[in-house]
Amino acid sequence: MKSYKELPDDAGSNIVGQVTAQAKRVNQRLSSVKHTIAVMSGKGGVGKSAVTSNVATALALQGFSVGVVDADINGPTIAKMMGVRKSKLEYTSAGVKPAITSLGIKVISMDLLLSEDDAPVLWNAHSQKDAFTWRSTMEVGALREFIGDTEWEELDYLLLDLPPGSERLANVVELIPSLSGVVVVTIPSDVSQLIVKKSVTMARDVLNVPIIGVVENMSYYVCHHCGESEPLFSNDDAVESAFQFTLLGKIPFDPKLSQCNDSGVPYIQQHPNNQASEAIVATVENIKKYFNALS
Amino acid sequence: MKFLCIECETAMKFKDVTRPEQGSVTAVFECPDCFTEIAMFLNPSETQMLKSLDLKLGGTNETAQPMQMVRSQLQTGKEDSVPNITSQIEGSETAEGGKCPFTSVISEAYEEESEPETDGLSWTQDALERLERIPSFVRPMAKMGIESYAKDNGHTEINAEVMDQARGNFPAQF
Numbered sequence A: 001m002k003s004y005k006e007l008p009d010d011a012g013s014n015i016v017g018q019v020t021a022q023a024k025r026v027n028q029r030l031s032s033v034k035h036t037i038a039v040m041s042g043k044g045g046v047g048k049s050a051v052t053s054n055v056a057t058a059l060a061l062q063g064f065s066v067g068v069v070d071a072d073i074n075g076p077t078i079a080k081m082m083g084v085r086k087s088k089l090e091y092t093s094a095g096v097k098p099a100i101t102s103l104g105i106k107v108i109s110m111d112l113l114l115s116e117d118d119a120p121v122l123w124n125a126h127s128q129k130d131a132f133t134w135r136s137t138m139e140v141g142a143l144r145e146f147i148g149d150t151e152w153e154e155l156d157y158l159l160l161d162l163p164p165g166s167e168r169l170a171n172v173v174e175l176i177p178s179l180s181g182v183v184v185v186t187i188p189s190d191v192s193q194l195i196v197k198k199s200v201t202m203a204r205d206v207l208n209v210p211i212i213g214v215v216e217n218m219s220y221y222v223c224h225h226c227g228e229s230e231p232l233f234s235n236d237d238a239v240e241s242a243f244q245f246t247l248l249g250k251i252p253f254d255p256k257l258s259q260c261n262d263s264g265v266p267y268i269q270q271h272p273n274n275q276a277s278e279a280i281v282a283t284v285e286n287i288k289k290y291f292n293a294l295s
Numbered sequence B: 001m002k003f004l005c006i007e008c009e010t011a012m013k014f015k016d017v018t019r020p021e022q023g024s025v026t027a028v029f030e031c032p033d034c035f036t037e038i039a040m041f042l043n044p045s046e047t048q049m050l051k052s053l054d055l056k057l058g059g060t061n062e063t064a065q066p067m068q069m070v071r072s073q074l075q076t077g078k079e080d081s082v083p084n085i086t087s088q089i090e091g092s093e094t095a096e097g098g099k100c101p102f103t104s105v106i107s108e109a110y111e112e113e114s115e116p117e118t119d120g121l122s123w124t125q126d127a128l129e130r131l132e133r134i135p136s137f138v139r140p141m142a143k144m145g146i147e148s149y150a151k152d153n154g155h156t157e158i159n160a161e162v163m164d165q166a167r168g169n170f171p172a173q174f
């Protein structure tokens, strides 16, 4: 009897061809994007999305064309932070027209597809059990469509705001073989660094993705009365000692940054001369330096 | 997936798909030499797998719409983001060769299922009113859960009491 390998095709379904076509669609879309950067952390709440939206804004203020993919499918915050939550997506034969910020940054997020403010992401399925079993597969499919079906056109930078942890990074690497690298966001506490080291090891050693550098967020607090800097967490020079990577920037804690995230006008746009903005600009300069050194 | 006609040592070809029943799909394959036919049944979970991966049995759909997986599979999505599946079906039906209306069939299987089979279950008026109070985006799931609880426990009528019992079974509040 003939074996699997001896049969010419899969009876006409061409499953392999379909998967290849999906991958091709993503690659074609990204062929006009110069640099694709994934923003990652170990834990949630360290400021990944805040860093992503402000770095994107800083780049746009310098005249670069920028896109942002909110890859946090279940916890989307980018649309709100960048003030495009009310935008309507437009579907055309060429793809999906993304939301566009006042500075021209193109944004795609699950938030733009959900029906109501408090609606969680729920998928159609035959049973509840199936819906949860296939959840992660659906999420990767959603991410593939976000990257591959959005009309990015020519971009200098495409930033991906990942969910916490390194799990999604493996999918991103599979979807985007040309991923330029990873920016890691952490806060100077032992707990955060312990977890972030796992993510870094996963990215660098298992997935072989270049690490562009580390951003230390909420590094210190500037007293509004005396102007002195105070550490927010106990471990103040942790980043340098814990990582062998370039420290891209140390962003101070500033309550205004949090207010801006809530109001939808990026901090760096509203307070360009504050210390945290200087740190964000320094981060951007270091990211550019990284790419210049490569070329 | 490949199928071999053992008699002829020939690869079978995808032929047809029958109407879906309760989330499952039946595909028919035929031997091009002796015309023997076999039927393959996909259970709801297998059908779900294909949907989740946005793959179509019997061939690709060239007129794939942008973000079609997310837009058609997201239960809590915006109304205006639902893709225009009809034109897609027409596109695939008129396509040549191995192309088939599988997309539509699998979608139909789910549309049927999104209003779950009631299997002789009836809802009392106050149970229905309580169901209405559940936020719209969790309602289908909650309804499914209550009905399967009722079925498993031999109830034929869903009233407030059955709902109370079922509530302990899953997270949605109602």
Ligand SMILES: Nc1ncnc2c1ncn2[C@@H]1O[C@H](COP(=O)(O)OP(=O)(O)O)[C@@H](O)[C@H]1O
Binding pocket: A041, A043, A044, A045, A046, A047, A048, A049, A050, A051, A077, A217, A218, A251, A252, A253, A254, A255, A256, A257, A258, A259, A261, A262, A276
């Ligand atoms: N440097 C900062 N100063 C003040 N608030 C910040 C700073 N960075 C982040 N935040 C706030 O902390 C919270 C978590 O940040 P977020 O970017 O959502 O984290 P993540 O994306 O890593 O989960 C948000 O409310 C955000 O506004």
Ligand SMILES: [Mg+2]
Binding pocket: A048, A049, A050, A072, A075, A077, A161
């Ligand atoms: Mg976030």
